[in-house]
Amino acid sequence: MNQLQIEYFLAVARNRSFTRTAQELYVTQPAISRQISSLEAELGFTLFDRTSKKTSLTAAGILFYNYFTRCRESFSATVEQARQANNAQAGVVAVGCPSGWDVSGFFPELIQRFRSSYPNVGLTMESRDFLALIEALKAERLDVVMTIDHAAEKNPALAVQRLTEIPRIILYSARSPQAALASPKPADFRDETFVVVVDDDANRTCALVREYCAQYGFIPKLQIVPTIESMVLWVQNGMGVAVMDGWAREVTNDAFRYITLDSSHEVILVWRKATQNPAVPLLVNELTRLAQFRVSGAS
Numbered sequence: 001m002n003q004l005q006i007e008y009f010l011a012v013a014r015n016r017s018f019t020r021t022a023q024e025l026y027v028t029q030p031a032i033s034r035q036i037s038s039l040e041a042e043l044g045f046t047l048f049d050r051t052s053k054k055t056s057l058t059a060a061g062i063l064f065y066n067y068f069t070r071c072r073e074s075f076s077a078t079v080e081q082a083r084q085a086n087n088a089q090a091g092v093v094a095v096g097c098p099s100g101w102d103v104s105g106f107f108p109e110l111i112q113r114f115r116s117s118y119p120n121v122g123l124t125m126e127s128r129d130f131l132a133l134i135e136a137l138k139a140e141r142l143d144v145v146m147t148i149d150h151a152a153e154k155n156p157a158l159a160v161q162r163l164t165e166i167p168r169i170i171l172y173s174a175r176s177p178q179a180a181l182a183s184p185k186p187a188d189f190r191d192e193t194f195v196v197v198v199d200d201d202a203n204r205t206c207a208l209v210r211e212y213c214a215q216y217g218f219i220p221k222l223q224i225v226p227t228i229e230s231m232v233l234w235v236q237n238g239m240g241v242a243v244m245d246g247w248a249r250e251v252t253n254d255a256f257r258y259i260t261l262d263s264s265h266e267v268i269l270v271w272r273k274a275t276q277n278p279a280v281p282l283l284v285n286e287l288t289r290l291a292q293f294r295v296s297g298a299s
Contacts, residue, residue, distance in 0.1 A: 092122035190218035193240035
């Protein structure tokens with residue numbers, strides 16, 4: 001039994017004519033007859049009296065007509081209630097993302113979709129360094145954080161949702177010697193200083209950069225700096241290079257060049273499990289759907 005069969009049945013019962021229903025729905029009469037015959041076979045009852053010229057419902061047909069009509073009316077009422085419930089949602093959800101990320105490729109679409117679905121829910125955005133994002137989340141200054149997997153601490157009070165993957169890159173100055181190469185390779189940066197942003201576990205961050213470089217046959221020299229802005233400043237002035245990701249704003253800046261590595265960062269959403277903000281799951285669901293939609297190639 002499917003929705004088409006039910007709609008055809010209700011239309012024929014309302015019009016008391018297979019011919020008139022076929023004209024109304026712009027389909028052939030045999031097509032309607034086949035669907036209703038299939039419905040009758042599945043239900044195990046004859047729904048129409050076919051012994052006379054006038055199309056009329058059998059006793060069983062009347063019962064099913066009343067039942068399906070009630071179901072359709074109930075469904076329509078539920079849809080309207082759901083729409084009103086969505087519109088009744090109110091409040092603000094504060095979103096944070098890493099400093100230096102360019103999320104303009106998808107966030108405007110998210111904002112448009114979210115405002116359309118939840119017009120009474122406000123949406124704010126701000127950027128911070130990786131560690132500061134998680135601290136702001138725990139301090140309830142942010143509701144949802146979008147970050148990369150290794151930047152999120154293992155905390156039982158925090159919920160994590162995988163969103164997508166973005167390629168790692170080596171970012172370097174447009175005035176560096178490598179910029180003159182036709183196709184620079186990771187190994188061409190073996191003598192450069194790799195700039196790393198300090199976090200709550202500097203040893204772990206440094207170990208990750210060493211791990212990225214080891215697969216290209218070298219151990220990098222490292223320089224720790226306090227912020228992402230400091231890292232970009234070092235790179236822009238030819239004082240070092242940095243392992244970043246494909247969402248870095250600098251990839252579209254003529255002062256920089258980059259090469260893509262054979263690895264990626266996992267982008268995740270993080271929020272407090274005990275949050276009292278009802279808009280948080282709404283935003284998480286919308287972001288997750290948008291990411292899946294894009295990954296599937298539907299956009």
